[in-house]
Amino acid sequence: MSDLDDNIQIVSLSAKDSAGLKFISDCYVRGLEEENQSSPLSSWRQLTADASQKIFCYFQQVLSSEHLKQVVYVAKMGDQFIGYIYVFVRKCEGEIPNEIGVINGLYISELFRNRGVAQFLLNKALTWFKSYGIAYTELTVNIGNDAAKSFWKKNGFNVCEYLLSKRI
Numbered sequence: 494m495s496d497l498d499d500n501i502q503i504v505s506l507s508a509k510d511s512a513g514l515k516f517i518s519d520c521y522v523r524g525l526e527e528e529n530q531s532s533p534l535s536s537w538r539q540l541t542a543d544a545s546q547k548i549f550c551y552f553q554q555v556l557s558s559e560h561l562k563q564v565v566y567v568a569k570m571g572d573q574f575i576g577y578i579y580v581f582v583r584k585c586e587g588e589i590p591n592e593i594g595v596i597n598g599l600y601i602s603e604l605f606r607n608r609g610v611a612q613f614l615l616n617k618a619l620t621w622f623k624s625y626g627i628a629y630t631e632l633t634v635n636i637g638n639d640a641a642k643s644f645w646k647k648n649g650f651n652v653c654e655y656l657l658s659k660r661i
């Protein structure tokens with residue numbers, strides 16, 4: 494894989510960075526909207542009008558916590574945010590291993606896709622997991638999200654469970 498563009502930097506997002514929080518909240522919503530286009534879930538899963546604001550508050554809260562093991566890495570070109578990854582450590586009581594690395598959000602702005610930005614963000618996140626001794630990671634991906642499925646497959650992620658859903 495080629496090197497990341499020299500102008501692109503990967504940094505860890507602070508809870509005080511309002512512009513960064515706004516970026517990742519908007520991306521989170523856009524990611525859900527994009528996935529909904531190719532998902533059976535879209536028949537019942539909808540976003541509220543204030544989704545971005547709610548997600549902003551969520552990220553502000555979790556990133557302020559000193560007790561949770563989590564990090565948001567953002568990719569920036571100058572002052573412009575162009576992508577992010579959000580990962581955290583999930584406790585699995587009574588299991589071995591008793592901690593799993595969860596990849597909960599990954600989004601690259603459309604203009605910057607296919608330049609290796611997601612790859613660099615993922616590499617940073619995997620290094621972060623390893624710094625906590627985490628050896629296993631997991632994530633969910635929408636069944637119709639072919640670009641993401643290809644990305645994860647390329648990175649050695651395999652399907653090991655199906656998430657079943659039904660409107661009742």
Ligand SMILES: CC(C)(COP(=O)(O)OP(=O)(O)OC[C@H]1O[C@@H](n2cnc3c(N)ncnc32)[C@H](O)[C@@H]1OP(=O)(O)O)[C@@H](O)C(=O)NCCC(=O)NCCS
Pocket residue numbers: 524527599600601602605606607608609610611612613632633634635638639640641643644645647
């Ligand atoms: C999936 C996503 C994160 C990839 O980001 P990216 O920065 O473009 O990816 P990278 O350049 O680092 O990696 C490229 C690889 O991703 C996959 N990929 C990216 N875009 C693709 C597309 N349109 N079609 C198929 N595969 C694609 C391929 O495996 C590609 O490798 P290749 O060039 O050898 O085929 C990006 O498309 C995105 O943000 N999508 C919307 C949000 C989303 O779906 N997030 C993932 C949720 S699980």
